Amino acid sequence: MSAFLLQAETRVHVVAIVLYALATMMLIGGRFLRRPGLVRWAGNVVPLAIGVHALALGARWAGSGHGPYVTKYEMLSAYAFVTAAMFALIVYRRGRLQVLGMIIYPIVFLMMALGLYTGAEVHNLPPTFSGIWLVIHVCFYILAFATAVIALASAALILRGKDLEPGARGRFHSMESLDDISYRFGGLAFAFWGIGMLTGSIWAYYSWGRFWGWDPVETWSLVTWLAFGVYLHVRRFYAWEGKRAALLLIVCVALALFSLFGTSILSDSLHAVYFQ
Amino acid sequence: MLSRRTVLLLISTLGIAVLLAALVPQRVTSPDGLDALQAKAPFLVYALRAAGLDHVVSTWGFALLLALCWLTLGLATLNMLRRDHRRTFRPRTWSGLSGWRAVDDQSGFEESLASLRYWAAGRIGDESRFLKNPWNLWGASLLHLGMLIALAFAVLTILTTARSMVVLVEGESLDATTQSVAQDYGVLASPLSLEYPLELASVTPQFWDDGTVRQLETVVLLGDPAEQEQLTVSINGSRLVRGMRIYQDQRFGYSYFLTVTFADGTESMQRADLSQPLGVGNPTYMDIPLQDGSVLRLKCVEDPGAQSTSDEPEFVLRRELDGEVVAQSTMETDTVSLGDVTVRLDGRRRWATFVLAREWSVIPLFAGFALVFLGATALYVGVPREIRLRTDEDGQTWARWHAYRFAHSVDQERDALFGSDEEGSS
Numbered sequence: 001m002s003a004f005l006l007q008a009e010t011r012v013h014v015v016a017i018v019l020y021a022l023a024t025m026m027l028i029g030g031r032f033l034r035r036p037g038l039v040r041w042a043g044n045v046v047p048l049a050i051g052v053h054a055l056a057l058g059a060r061w062a063g064s065g066h067g068p069y070v071t072k073y074e075m076l077s078a079y080a081f082v083t084a085a086m087f088a089l090i091v092y093r094r095g096r097l098q099v100l101g102m103i104i105y106p107i108v109f110l111m112m113a114l115g116l117y118t119g120a121e122v123h124n125l126p127p128t129f130s131g132i133w134l135v136i137h138v139c140f141y142i143l144a145f146a147t148a149v150i151a152l153a154s155a156a157l158i159l160r161g162k163d164l165e166p167g168a169r170g171r172f173h174s175m176e177s178l179d180d181i182s183y184r185f186g187g188l189a190f191a192f193w194g195i196g197m198l199t200g201s202i203w204a205y206y207s208w209g210r211f212w213g214w215d216p217v218e219t220w221s222l223v224t225w226l227a228f229g230v231y232l233h234v235r236r237f238y239a240w241e242g243k244r245a246a247l248l249l250i251v252c253v254a255l256a257l258f259s260l261f262g263t264s265i266l267s268d269s270l271h272a273v274y275f276q
Numbered sequence: 277m278l279s280r281r282t283v284l285l286l287i288s289t290l291g292i293a294v295l296l297a298a299l300v301p302q303r304v305t306s307p308d309g310l311d312a313l314q315a316k317a318p319f320l321v322y323a324l325r326a327a328g329l330d331h332v333v334s335t336w337g338f339a340l341l342l343a344l345c346w347l348t349l350g351l352a353t354l355n356m357l358r359r360d361h362r363r364t365f366r367p368r369t370w371s372g373l374s375g376w377r378a379v380d381d382q383s384g385f386e387e388s389l390a391s392l393r394y395w396a397a398g399r400i401g402d403e404s405r406f407l408k409n410p411w412n413l414w415g416a417s418l419l420h421l422g423m424l425i426a427l428a429f430a431v432l433t434i435l436t437t438a439r440s441m442v443v444l445v446e447g448e449s450l451d452a453t454t455q456s457v458a459q460d461y462g463v464l465a466s467p468l469s470l471e472y473p474l475e476l477a478s479v480t481p482q483f484w485d486d487g488t489v490r491q492l493e494t495v496v497l498l499g500d501p502a503e504q505e506q507l508t509v510s511i512n513g514s515r516l517v518r519g520m521r522i523y524q525d526q527r528f529g530y531s532y533f534l535t536v537t538f539a540d541g542t543e544s545m546q547r548a549d550l551s552q553p554l555g556v557g558n559p560t561y562m563d564i565p566l567q568d569g570s571v572l573r574l575k576c577v578e579d580p581g582a583q584s585t586s587d588e589p590e591f592v593l594r595r596e597l598d599g600e601v602v603a604q605s606t607m608e609t610d611t612v613s614l615g616d617v618t619v620r621l622d623g624r625r626r627w628a629t630f631v632l633a634r635e636w637s638v639i640p641l642f643a644g645f646a647l648v649f650l651g652a653t654a655l656y657v658g659v660p661r662e663i664r665l666r667t668d669e670d671g672q673t674w675a676r677w678h679a680y681r682f683a684h685s686v687d688q689e690r691d692a693l694f695g696s697d698e699e700g701s702s
């Protein structure tokens with residue numbers, strides 16, 4: 001049964017990639033060809049893609065017997081799923097933000113494709129991978145990633161420098177509101193990252209008997225958090241906004257990406273054992 | 277001391293120091309990386325060592341930086357707490373400020389406020405206050421207070437924790453006199469010594485199909501035989517008992533108790549602790565130098581026919597003299613001959629490694645973390661906002677709206693209450 005589920009999961013995963021890619025093309029095509037119907041259709045394809053993606057993750061969970069947080073494939077898929085789902089929820093409440101999807105959905109399907117490239121084999125759960133602190137730790141890093149990607153998408157549009165639809169002064173199209181979104185989501189990424197890091201330290205305490213070990217993953221994680229702290233301070237203290245703030249945020253998100261996916265290949269990290 | 281520039285400088289310096297600790301191989305966490313760098317660029321490593329960059333976080337400079345951060349953090353937190361207390365409980369009136377808008381239907385307006393989940397928070401002078409998400413105002417204070425507490429208790433934990441690592445064989449008992457494999461304790465702590473015996477009763481590993489460890493569970497008995505307490509410890513399942521936390525380390529294996537008899541009839545007893553071989557193709561080794569100058573090389577290996585990790589790995593012995601193999605044999609009976617030496621297996625039991633720690637300050641440390649969670653989330657999740665209503669001498673009601681942060685995110689609500697035009701404002 002579990003072999004069947006795992007085999008089916010990879011196929012469903014590919015279908016979800018195709019659906020996200022289709023939604024991206026519809027969004028971009030609709031915007032540039034000025035065909036609002038296409039953009040509306042993209043809005044219908046996205047929930048379908050998320051549903052199919054959820055199915056893939058569910059099958060993986062049932063087939064492997066553990067949550068999607070052991071291999072790179074699982075992590076990338078889980079990160080992509082939460083990003084897409086969180087963004088879809090935001091669009092549900094503020095439809096005009098759908099324009100950010102032109103950046104967010106490509107990130108989502110590229111991550112899923114990269115996951116396939118890293119290999120879909122199942123790895124067994126190491127004995128330290130248990131307990132509530134692990135679950136909280138992983139969940140908050142995933143939330144931090146999702147919020148950081150949304151902040152990044154707003155920052156990228158701010159760097160583009162024009163109101164999103166020339167002539168249209170819709171509330172969520174203004175630079176100020178985009179700037180607010182990148183500030184707030186950057187702040188949320190900081191908050192979730194902090195919670196992820198600190199619950200990770202509680203988990204480490206119960207697993208290894210030490211709450212902080214200056215392991216490369218921990219160290220890079222702290223660097224990232226401090227970088228977000230600097231970003232938020234300059235916004236607060238010097239009222240940085242617009243392109244300057246957007247650029248600094250992009251540096252912070254790049255650091256976050258490196259901390260999440262780059263450091264685990266460093267061989268002397270304790271975490272490297274897990275994210276093979 | 278609290279200028280914005282100072283604060284930014286401190287956080288940036290902290291960030292750069294931690295970045296250096298991530299980029300330069302550190303003496304404690306990455307000794308192999310440092311050796312490899314030394315082989316490639318000896319002068320660079322010399323310079324790094326001279327600057328203390330091979331152990332950034334244990335330098336005096338880093339300690340000083342942390343102390344400065346802590347002090348400024350303390351002062352800033354105090355200011356923030358005072359400000360948030362005033363803003364929440366003893367705010368000033370807004371009568372001198374601009375931006376008041378005429379409200380025609382006061383009771384309808386108040387109903388709209390209630391449906392938007394504003395709550396009436398009493399009066400300031402002749403103004404009625406309506407608040408939404410007021411606790412989010414406290415985000416920065418809580419975040420910084422949490423960091424202040426966490427940093428203080430993290431340092432205290434480091435200074436006051438005593439830990440020791442011990443290896444026990446099934447049936448073996450540990451008391452104050454037993455030597456530990458490794459010991460470390462902070463400058464304000466004394467070495468950890470056991471006040472009551474600790475006996476390892478059993479070691480039960482579980483394996484996955486690919487031979488890797490699924491779980492390791494041990495049963496330990498604590499206290500004198502008359503009032504022994506039985507505890508089960510597992511990986512990620514540490515136990516706090518009588519003020520001491522017992523962790524199950526991931527290292528375990530077999531202890532072979534051997535008697536080596538030499539040609540002249542002398543005997544020597546040896547205990548060989550070999551690690552558990554994990555699956556086929558992952559043997560573990562150990563060397564024992566013998567008194568006749570030869571070396572007994574031991575191997576614990578999974579039978580190639582085994583599907584996974586089993587309970588019965590093979591035990592192979594080889595005797596070497598001056599690098600030449602004298603004899604090799606698998607221990608299938610109780611005794612094997614290796615040239616003119618015989619080796620008798622007196623027993624085989626499992627061993628496991630434990631970390632014992634005595635510390636008291638992790639709970640306040642984790643409480644500091646909780647404040648960081650609350651504060652950071654409060655800062656960005658909800659937008660704290662306030663509306664004041666006042667009625668002038670002509671009976672006209674005026675309202676003023678203020679979002680303390682992220683006003684653009686909630687301007688829909690403001691427009692719903694006041695309309696998006698600027699008319700009717702004073």
Ligand code: HEM
Pocket residue numbers: 187190225226228229230232233235236283286287345346348349352356416417419420423655
């Ligand atoms: C070195 C000592 C520090 C001092 C003296 C300090 C001081 C301050 C002050 C005065 C504020 C403005 C708060 C307000 O007016 O409500 C602030 C905001 C903030 N600080 Fe710090 N801070 C320090 C360290 C840190 C660190 C290490 C971090 C996390 C990495 C951090 C994260 C923040 C955040 C997230 C804000 C809110 C920014 C915003 O308004 O969006 N701070 N800090």
